[in-house]
Amino acid sequence: MKVGIDLGTTNSAVSYINEHGSPEIVKNSDGERTTPSVILIEDQKAIIGMTAKEAAAFQSEDTIQFVKRQMGNNSFEFPLPGTDQLIGAVEASAFILKRIVQDAEQELGETITDVVITVPAYFDDAKRNATKEAAEMIGVNVLKIINEPTAAALAYYNLEEKTTDQNVAIYDLGGGTFDISIVNIQDNEVKVLATDGDANLGGFDFDNAIFNYVADAFEEETGLDLYDDDMAMQDLRDSTEKCKKSLTKRDKSLVAVSSQGQTIRKEITKTLFNDLIESYLARTSQIMEETIGESNLTWNDITKVLLVGGSTRTPAISDMIERLTGIEPSKDLNPDEVVALGAAVQASSIEPSDQDSRHHIVVRDVNSHSLGIITGDGQNPDENSIILERNTEIPCERSKSFVTVQDNQESVMVQVTEGEDEDPDYVTIIGTSEVALPDNLPMGSPLEINIAYDKNGIVHVGAKDLSNQVDLGEFVIERQSNLTQEEYEERQETMLAMEVE
Ligand SMILES: Nc1ncnc2c1ncn2[C@@H]1O[C@H](COP(=O)(O)OP(=O)(O)OP(=O)(O)O)[C@@H](O)[C@H]1O
Ligand SMILES: [Mg+2]
Structure with missing residues (x-):
């Protein structure tokens, strides 16, 4: 069985193609259509979902949240309560995946063997790799990693009975990430024309904006520091999210916080909230x-703006989009489910079974970051030299020639970068590899470096x-941000040893 999985910062969802050939959400064992991406570690067990989310208020030290923001960040580690072990973002994601796949x-x-997992379009190589590793850790085969807005476009395509040639914009603002994609949809083809985003912008930041406002007011009015009180902090975190959600429906909402014997109440009006998130x-x-x-294209060429992600429920977002594009954003699709539905559509079009046969869609996506290498002659400052431009259709490969800087140079240190700037300080170094050179090359000998994105948006050099x-040949990039094989196996063992529910 193949499924599509939306592994979200705050909520995750699974979908499959039902017997009528339509994508459908699979409910979890609590009967819910989405599962909070929260982990509670207790008695050598990992409890995932609503129970964990509810426990976060009282047991924040035993819970892990917003793991997706840490994907590809090797220095993020969470101590496993009751042991001297640490787990990272990959294993934490594997726990979440295990619960939702199990359910x-x-x-x-049926047994789930293959999955399509979605990631924000703006996710970089390290984050994509980490996502793939997390799925492989629980023993499922990753058919493809696809971009969330592209998945949403696929779900929309699937809804349209007869698809005419049209351009749509997908505005995806979830709990932790923002993506925008401009997509052309025609018969049997969904083609991404351009994509961009911010991997660290989401509803979580809106909560924080209210949080900081109230925490500052508390300090000002009481002279006490709220940051000393973990419990009050977690309480306030919960109530700021509730406040934000109620401002979707109401013009004002109250937030109260109590700590160290003092209580304050703050009224948050919609106007104030809009200012805070401006x-x-x-x-x-x-x-x-x-x-x-x-x-x-221009906004005049766009027929629809699709809203994806829970944070697009905030009315100020639709207003802003309408002001900018002149288009009233569409509410045709459920913003919480559309990504998972599209992932199932994609899964069914890869090696389709009979049941899936009506899903013959070509998906053409692009990369969201340029790739290059750092070059230098040892005298002038190093430069980032872009080899593969962003917004190129993937899979793709580009090469560029460079020259050796010494006679009999034995090797070159290739530093692979991701980013748009010429200045090495403003791009990310994905990883480094030392390439051995043949003997007796004179200075100035030409070398060709080729860089490729595979279908998952993962980099090869x-x-x-x-x-x-x-x-x-292709060489292994020593990724600064990913686990070594040894670390991976060790962590997989720890992860698999724990019961997940
Ligand atoms: N009614 C609402 N009004 C405003 N915000 C809301 C509402 N309902 C949910 N949200 C916010 O939507 C966010 C969760 O959205 P969603 O489930 O789409 O994110 P996600 O898929 O987990 O995140 P990401 O796609 O960034 O990984 C949370 O920040 C939540 O507070
Ligand atoms: Mg999402």
Whole structure:
């Protein structure tokens, strides 16, 4: 059985293709359509979902939340209560995946062997790799990693009976990430024209904006520091999210916080809330403008703006989008479910079974980050030299020639970068590899470096000695942000040893 999984910052969902050939959400064992991406570790057990989310208020030290924000960040570690072991973002995600796959297997009465997992379009190589590792850790085969807005476009495509040639914009603002994609949809094809985003902007930041406002007011009015009180902090975190959600429906809402014997109540009006989140909205609108430009279209060419992600329920978002594009955003699709539904559509179009046969869709996506390498002659400052431009259709491969800087140079240190700037300080170094060179190359010998994105948006690098026309092969990038094989196996063992429910 194949399923599509939306592994979200705050909520995750699973979908499959039902007997009528339509994507459908699989309920979890609590009967819910989404599962909070929260982990509670207790008595050598990992409890995932609503129970864990509810426990977070009283047992914040035993819970892990917002794991997705830490994907690809190797220095993030969470101590496993009751042991001297640590777990990282990959294992934490594996716990979440295990619960939702286990539940789906029970609900569907079948073993899940293959999955399509969605990631924000703006996720970089390290984060994509980490996501793939998490799924492999629980023993499922990853058919493909696809971008969340692309999945949403697929779900929308699937709804349309007859699809005419049209361009849609997908605005996806979830709990932790923002993506915008401009997509062309035609018969049997969903083609992403341009994509951009921010991997650290979401509803969580809206909660924080209210949180900081109230915490500052508490300090000002009482002279006490709220940050000393873990319990009050977690309480306030919960009530700020509730406040934010109620401001979707109401014009004002009250937030109370008690700590160290003092209580304050603050009224948050919709106007104040809109002011507090103004800079985040402005950032998304600026990214939208850049992306429509990259797609070589204007907003007049767009027929629909699809809203994806729970945070798009905030009314100020629709207002901003309408002001910018002149289009009233569509509410045709459930913003919490559409990504998982699209992932199932994608899963069914990879090696389709009979049941899936009507899903013959070509998905053409692009990369969200340029790739390059750091070059230098040892005298001038190093430069980031872009080899593969962003918004190129994936899979793709590009090469560029460089020259050796010394006679008999034995090796070159290839530092692979992700980012748009010429200055190495403003790009991310994905990883480094030392490529051995053949003997006796004179200074100035040409070398070709080729960089590729595979269908999952994961990076591969190879080199060629152009003097002798010898292919030096693909080389393993020592990723700074990912686990070594040994670490991975060790952590998988720890993870699999625990019961998950
Ligand atoms: N009614 C509402 N009004 C405003 N915000 C809401 C509402 N309902 C949910 N949200 C917010 O939506 C966010 C969760 O959205 P969603 O479930 O789409 O995120 P996710 O898929 O987990 O995150 P991501 O896609 O960034 O990984 C939370 O920040 C939540 O507070
Ligand atoms: Mg999401």
